[in-house]
Amino acid sequence: xxxxxxxxxxxxxxxxxxxxxDDTVLVMGEDVVGGTGTNGxxxxxxxxxxxxxxxxxxxxxRIMDSPISESALIGAAVGAAATGMxxxxxxxxxxxxxxxxxxxxxxxxxxxYMFGGKVKTPVVIRTMYGxxxxxxxxxxxxxxxxxTHIPGLKVVMPSxxxxxxxxxxxxxxxxxxxVFCEHKALYATEGEVPKESYAIPFxxxxxxxxxxxxxxxxxxxxxxxxxxxxxxxxxxxxxxEIIDPRTTSPFDEDAVLESVGNTGRLVIVDESNPRCSxxxxxxxxxxxxxxxxxxxxxxMVTAPHTPVPFSGALEDLYIPSPERIDAxxxxxxxxx
Amino acid sequence: xxxxxxxxxxLNAYRTMKTIxxxxxxxxxxxxxxxxxxxxxxxxxxxxxxxxxxxNLRDDDYIASNHRGHGHCIAKGVDVHGMMAEIYGxxxxxxxxxxxxxxxxxxxxxxxxxxGIVGGGPPLACGAALTAxxxxxxxxALAFFGDGASNQGTTFESxxxxxxxxxxxxxxxENNGYAEATASSWAVxxxxxxxxxEGFGMxxxxxxxxxxxxxxxxxxxxxxxxxxxxxxxxxECKLDRFFGHCEDDNQSYRAPNEVREIRANKDCIKRFxxxxxxxxxxxxxxxxxxxxxxxxxxxxxxxxxxxxxAPGAADLLTDVYITY
Numbered sequence: 193x194x195x196x197x198x199x200x201x202x203x204x205x206x207x208x209x210x211x212x213x214d215d216t217v218l219v220m221g222e223d224v225v226g227g228t229g230t231n232g233x234x235x236x237x238x239x240x241x242x243x244x245x246x247x248x249x250x251x252x253x254r255i256m257d258s259p260i261s262e263s264a265l266i267g268a269a270v271g272a273a274a275t276g277m278x279x280x281x282x283x284x285x286x287x288x289x290x291x292x293x294x295x296x297x298x299x300x301x302x303x304x305y306m307f308g309g310k311v312k313t314p315v316v317i318r319t320m321y322g323x324x325x326x327x328x329x330x331x332x333x334x335x336x337x338x339x340t341h342i343p344g345l346k347v348v349m350p351s352x353x354x355x356x357x358x359x360x361x362x363x364x365x366x367x368x369x370x371v372f373c374e375h376k377a378l379y380a381t382e383g384e385v386p387k388e389s390y391a392i393p394f395x396x397x398x399x400x401x402x403x404x405x406x407x408x409x410x411x412x413x414x415x416x417x418x419x420x421x422x423x424x425x426x427x428x429x430x431x432x433e434i435i436d437p438r439t440t441s442p443f444d445e446d447a448v449l450e451s452v453g454n455t456g457r458l459v460i461v462d463e464s465n466p467r468c469s470x471x472x473x474x475x476x477x478x479x480x481x482x483x484x485x486x487x488x489x490x491x492m493v494t495a496p497h498t499p500v501p502f503s504g505a506l507e508d509l510y511i512p513s514p515e516r517i518d519a520x521x522x523x524x525x526x527x528x
Numbered sequence: 529x530x531x532x533x534x535x536x537x538x539l540n541a542y543r544t545m546k547t548i549x550x551x552x553x554x555x556x557x558x559x560x561x562x563x564x565x566x567x568x569x570x571x572x573x574x575x576x577x578x579x580x581x582x583x584n585l586r587d588d589d590y591i592a593s594n595h596r597g598h599g600h601c602i603a604k605g606v607d608v609h610g611m612m613a614e615i616y617g618x619x620x621x622x623x624x625x626x627x628x629x630x631x632x633x634x635x636x637x638x639x640x641x642x643x644g645i646v647g648g649g650p651p652l653a654c655g656a657a658l659t660a661x662x663x664x665x666x667x668x669a670l671a672f673f674g675d676g677a678s679n680q681g682t683t684f685e686s687x688x689x690x691x692x693x694x695x696x697x698x699x700x701x702e703n704n705g706y707a708e709a710t711a712s713s714w715a716v717x718x719x720x721x722x723x724x725x726e727g728f729g730m731x732x733x734x735x736x737x738x739x740x741x742x743x744x745x746x747x748x749x750x751x752x753x754x755x756x757x758x759x760x761x762x763x764e765c766k767l768d769r770f771f772g773h774c775e776d777d778n779q780s781y782r783a784p785n786e787v788r789e790i791r792a793n794k795d796c797i798k799r800f801x802x803x804x805x806x807x808x809x810x811x812x813x814x815x816x817x818x819x820x821x822x823x824x825x826x827x828x829x830x831x832x833x834x835x836x837x838a839p840g841a842a843d844l845l846t847d848v849y850i851t852y
Contacts, residue, residue: 218662254662259692264651264685271655271669274640275590277662279655294682298645299652307633307641308624309847344848368849442849 195387200243200379202353203318206360207244207280209389211251214278217364219244219255220269221282221318228257240284241320241379262292266317270300270369273315278364286321286335286373300369301344312367316360321349322375322413322463323500323511332500332507334412334464339371340440340473346394347441349373351415353383355438358392365391375413395442399451403431406525407451409474410434410461414493414512418461421517430525440470448474449482456487457524461517466494488527491520533744538804541583541740543818545575545797548599550826551608552771555598555615558830559775565617568629571599573770576796577702578603580743581670581763584751590638590656590669592649595630596702596769597642600672606634612829618836625839626847646707647680649673650699654686657695657754668754670698676707678721687728687762696754698747699762702737708773709781725762737765738796741803768794 197205211217224244226237238245247255258265262283269281283292296317303311323332339347346368350356356374363370400415401422410418415436422432433451437444452458458478462471471492478490493512501507533541552572558564571578574596582591582603593600601611606622614621615629622632633641640656643649653671660667677683678701690697701721705712718724725732731753735742743765750761768790772779779787804810 216662218658256693259685259688261685261689263682264654264689267648267651267682267686268654268658268689271592271640271652272658272662273655274635274652275656275659275669277659294645294648295651299643299648302631303633303641305848306623306627306631307635308622308626310623311633311635343850346849 194384196382197353197385198379199353199356199381199383200241202357202385203243203360203374204246205385206357206364207247208250210361210364211247211254213389215254216277217254218272218277218279219247220258220265220279222258222260222265222284224282225255225257239282241376243379244282262288263295266292267295267299269315269317270295270313273300273313273369274303274311278314280316280318280364283317283319285331286319287330287333289335289338296339296369296371297342297345301342304368305344313369314367316363316370316372318372318374320376321373322377323495323507324377326502326504326507328502329499334495336371336373336440337464337469340470344368345441346370346439347373348394348439349375349412350438351378351412351436353381353385355392355398357385358390359438361389362391362394366394373412377413381416392438394439395444396438397444397447398436398438399447400434400436401432403433403455405431405455406433406457406459406521407448407455408432408434408459408461408521409448410436411440411470412463414461414463417512417514418517421514421521425518425521430521432521445477445481448477452478452482453485456485457527458486459491459493459517459520459524461493461512463495463512465497466492467497469494488524491524493517493520535808535810537583538808538810539814539818541579542800542804542815543822544579544603545740545800546819546822547608547825548572548575548578548602549797550822551598551602551612554826554830556771556775563834564615566628568615568775569596569773570769570771570775571596573790573796574702574704574737574767575599576740576743576800577700577737577765577767578672580740581672581700581747583744584747585638585668585670588638588665589667590640590653592640592653592656592669592671593642594646594649594673594677595642595644596674597632598629601632601634601639601642604639605637606632606639608825609829609832610634612833613836616833616836617838618833619839620832620836624843626843647673647677647682650677650683650686653697654690654693654695657690657697658693660696666755668696668698668751670700670751672700672702674707675701675703675705675712675716675721677701678703678724679715687724687730687760690760691728691730694757694759696757697760698750698754699760700747701762701764703764703766704769706769706773706781720764722762722764730760730762732762732764734764734766737767738794738799740796740800767796
């Protein structure tokens with residue numbers, strides 16, 4: 193039987209294997225070691241959610257804690273990348289992009305183009321996103337759309353432990369800056385992951401489930417919810433095809449259009465807010481390039497256009513639920 | 529003179545300062561004719577700083593620069609022909625016409641880029657210093673920024689990070705008295721920007737940035753400290769710019785005759801030349817000969833930049849991944 197490990201451990205294993213393979217790979221961030229300068233245990237935290245735990249003792253000063261200075265931290269990672277290293281830098285929560293965004297979108301993202309193709313910036317920014325932890329409005333957002341908008345950045349959002357490992361290895365080896373988005377509710381999910389090293393190419397969607405009645409494009413944690421709903425609907429004779437783009441930039445347009453060509457119906461499940469988002473972007477793709485296939489209006493299942501609420505009663509309403517996904521699918525299937 | 533510089537070093541320094549000056553005077557004239565596109569910020573008047581600092585750097589040391597970056601580029605050894613073509617947006621430019629005046633970079637020369645974002649450079653210099661530290665190659669990284677950037681959070685964060693990580697990094701703030709049109713004496717909360725170094729646990733020093741020898745000596749000490757594992761230093765060069773914040777700036781915020789008096793009494797190149805001819809074997813005719821060579825170089829760079837072709841439509845979509 194294949195080995196099963198947690199999403200968080202798959203990320204740790206990718207970092208471990210890449211640090212062992214290439215001594216220019218660095219890991220840096222706030223509390224990625226945890227305990228630096230204290231009287232207690234070094235490697236006390238190993239990341240706020242324990243993802244980097246255990247790397248400290250193995251790679252010496254190639255894993256380093258940072259002061260809480262996201263601009264200097266990310267900027268230093270970018271500068272190190274442009275001068276010969278391959279830093280994997282942790283932006284603890286994606287919500288913190290506001291205190292370091294310049295170094296990502298004006299510096300890292302621009303270098304290769306703005307400097308005439310003469311500079312590589314192989315930096316990875318690992319960051320946590322997503323609601324469901326009662327973490328409130330400033331620690332729960334899905335801001336991958338903002339990064340996806342920027343030319344020069346690659347944006348990755350694995351939904352399984354297998355993808356997390358393979359995509360992170362690819363991200364580290366990639367010569368462009370990569371924003372690697374980890375849903376915090378996925379860390380404790382389990383899946384089959386080979387022990388050996390492997391890389392998953394960017395821009396290749398995963399067809400999670402085959403089906404001919406309706407195409408579901410789901411992102412990140414929403415892939416899991418879509419899968420649950422599809423299982424139930426299969427009992428009612430509705431066969432869903434689920435596409436996990438895995439990377440929002442580059443984006444696998446062909447996979448979406450081919451599936452919509454087969455099903456004629458499209459539902460997009462995206463945990464982020466509904467305007468100027470991946471959901472609207474994929475809708476526009478289908479409308480522009482797949483118009484002749486469509487047999488029903490496109491449905492988007494997203495969060496409402498509000499900040500993420502704190503109260504569990506409200507947050508549960510905020511996050512796209514299996515019930516809302518189910519209703520959207522039934523609606524497009526019933527149309528026409 | 530307090531520094532042990534050879535005659536050759538001094539002549540090279542003079543040549544660099546003169547090259548920066550003539551380059552900037554040339555760009556100023558051509559911009560006024562409407563020949564140069566975009567935003568251009570000239571470094572004339574500040575030549576002693578870039579030159580005195582960069583003479584202490586190896587070719588494989590890195591500098592991060594700012595919007596007023598032409599002087600830093602020349603002092604670090606970026607090709608003048610490529611720079612001029614870049615400012616004109618031409619194919620032969622340092623960045624193939626995709627960067628412009630505010631984004632000239634040449635990593636092979638250790639130049640990490642001029643930068644359009646005030647305070648954008650110090651974090652990047654920390655990164656280059658981290659690379660040097662990790663590689664153990666004795667390299668140093670240095671950030672040039674202005675009095676305006678000295679008030680940016682990125683700068684404060686970088687000073688602290690460099691001190692905490694004990695990075696081989698040097699921070700050079702060029703205080704020319706104005707952040708765009710606002711006085712640094714008003715916008716900076718302390719008398720000398722270098723006083724802020726103490727708060728970050730590093731050495732800070734303020735020097736007369738018109739004085740090449742003062743700059744060279746301070747930078748030499750800071751670079752050696754960084755190279756020897758002694759951590760970062762903050763150097764403040766107080767100096768003056770001959771032109772406005774950018775071209776098109778009518779400088780109505782400056783006093784009448786302010787620039788004329790600066791040019792007459794605080795010109796760092798005149799001051800340097802006076803010391804050279806008075807205290808060394810260098811003669812005025814040596815300097816005049818360099819002046820002539822520099823003039824030929826700049827004229828040639830201008831002529832070639834003007835004659836160079838513009839990038840083509842195919843260049844629009846290269847140097848960035850596109851799948852759409």
